[in-house]
Amino acid sequence: MPERREWHVSWGPYALLGIATLISLVTAEPVMRNGRPETLVALALLALVLQLCWTRIHRVVSERGAAGEIYYALRTVLAFALTYLNPFFAVYATLGYFDAGTWLRPRAVKVGLLATAIIMAGSQSGGMPFTSPLQWAAFGALFTLNSGLVLLFMRIEHEREENARAKAATIAELERANARLKQAHEENAGLQAQLLVRAREAGVGDERRRLAAEIHDTIAQSLTGIITQLQAAVESEDPAEGRRHVDRAADLARHGLGEARRSVQDLGPSALEHDELPVALRKVVEEWAAGSGVRAELAVVGEAVPLHGEIEATLLRIAQESLANAGRHAQPTRVGVTLSYMDEEVSVDVRDDGRGFDPGRVTGSSTSGFGLGGMRARAERVAGVFEVESEPGTGTAVSARVPLVRHA
Incomplete structure (x- = not known):
């Protein structure tokens, strides 16, 4: 052109x-x-x-x-x-x-x-x-015609220019929009890369916390039980009684080793491998009672239903940690564990008649860093709620409520 x-x-x-x-x-x-x-x-x-x-x-x-x-x-x-x-x-x-x-x-x-x-x-x-009126009349008519055509063509040209300007403005706006989209795409790519890095870092942190909690809930408790049994064996004057304590320590060591392997492989507790939660929790309570010498009972309320593996593992680990805390700190004579199935929630409650404590003076975790804080983190990880009620001399009640998510 x-x-x-x-x-x-x-x-x-x-x-x-x-x-x-x-x-x-x-x-x-x-x-x-x-x-x-x-x-x-x-x-x-x-x-x-x-x-x-x-x-x-x-x-x-x-x-x-x-x-x-x-x-x-x-x-x-x-x-x-x-x-x-x-x-x-x-x-x-x-x-x-x-x-x-x-x-x-x-x-x-x-x-x-x-x-x-x-x-x-x-x-x-x-x-x-022009030499005649007819020529003047023809001139007037032809001038009107030419002028009309001129004005018509001017209008057409004006509209064409307006359309051209509008198209140019639209193209310019599209180019600016494309530039903004390109910039936004580049920014999104950068943000996505940052999110991936942060997600990777968060995943590493979560995995570390998971392993730390698993070690605390399995190996640490097994080692504590082993130490207790070995001390009892040393202090026992009856060889047969001492032998039973040693055998108990060996069983705890094997159990702790198995749990450690399962934790590394990110598997659920071995107690849930072959049993559903009520049966597995009953065994945990009975084993704890036998090892601690404290009377402990389990009550199941509501109709038991198969739960998602993560839900069952969370409740079982919280119950185990609560029993371990009661044995280490509360010096109870009796412990009651209640597993309750409700319409939309399932809860586990552990109550003891020990010496109790002031929850306000506890920073959210035990000295090891995975006591009350660890149990609370486990419950919140599955959108649950963790509560502790205790006063000095009146015992302790630990409760964890989580959504009832059925096994797929």
Whole structure:
């Protein structure tokens, strides 16, 4: 399109001037009523000189400005004079329709087009001057027609330019939107990379905490039991009784080793491998009672249903830790464990009649770092709630409530 426009601006005037001159000379004798052919040729040469000068000038000046308006005005005057001498020079005058928007400022475009319409109407009505009312009537009608066409074409061109500007604005906005989307995509990619790093770090932290809690709930408790049994064996004067304590210590060692392996492999407690939660918890309570010498009982409330493995493991570990804490700190004579199945929750409660303590003075964990705080973290990990009620001299009640999520 730019190359075609450059050809139209640079060579179009020469072509139309040459065609109009040729036709006018051929038809000079029957058509010309004003002046002589020599005058026609002189004006045509003057138009050629004007065009040659403008070809050199317009390359270094702005298209719309004083120089362009002077050129357009001189050319229109020459076109009028040539058309006055010979109506066929209207071929040259049509230039005014094509480049008025190129050389004239917006406010002058309509004036230039109407001036061209006057020249065209005069040519189409038989040439000037008009010698009869009929010619004047024809001129008026043709001028109205040309002016209407001019205004129509101006409106069409205006709408075309508006559409072009709107499309350009839309394209520019789309490009800006694409740039914003690209930037957002790059930012999202960066955020995703950061999230992956943080998720990886959080996963590592969670795995460390899980292993630490598992070690505390399994190996540490087994080692504590082993130490207790070995001390009892040393202090026992009855060889048979001492042997039983040693065998008990060996059983605890094997059990602790198995639990350690399961913790590393991220498996559930071995007590749940073959039994459901009520049976596994009953065995845990009975083993703890036998090892500690404290009376302990389990009560199951509600209809037992198979639970998700993580839920069962959480409740079993909390019960184990609660029993271990009671044996280490409370010095109870009796412990009661209750497993309750409700409509939407399942809970485990461990109560003892030991010496109790002030929960407000406990920072949330035992000295090892995995006591009450560890049990609370286990419950919250499965969207549960952990509570402790205790006072010095009145015993302790530990409760964990978690959602009842059935086994898939």
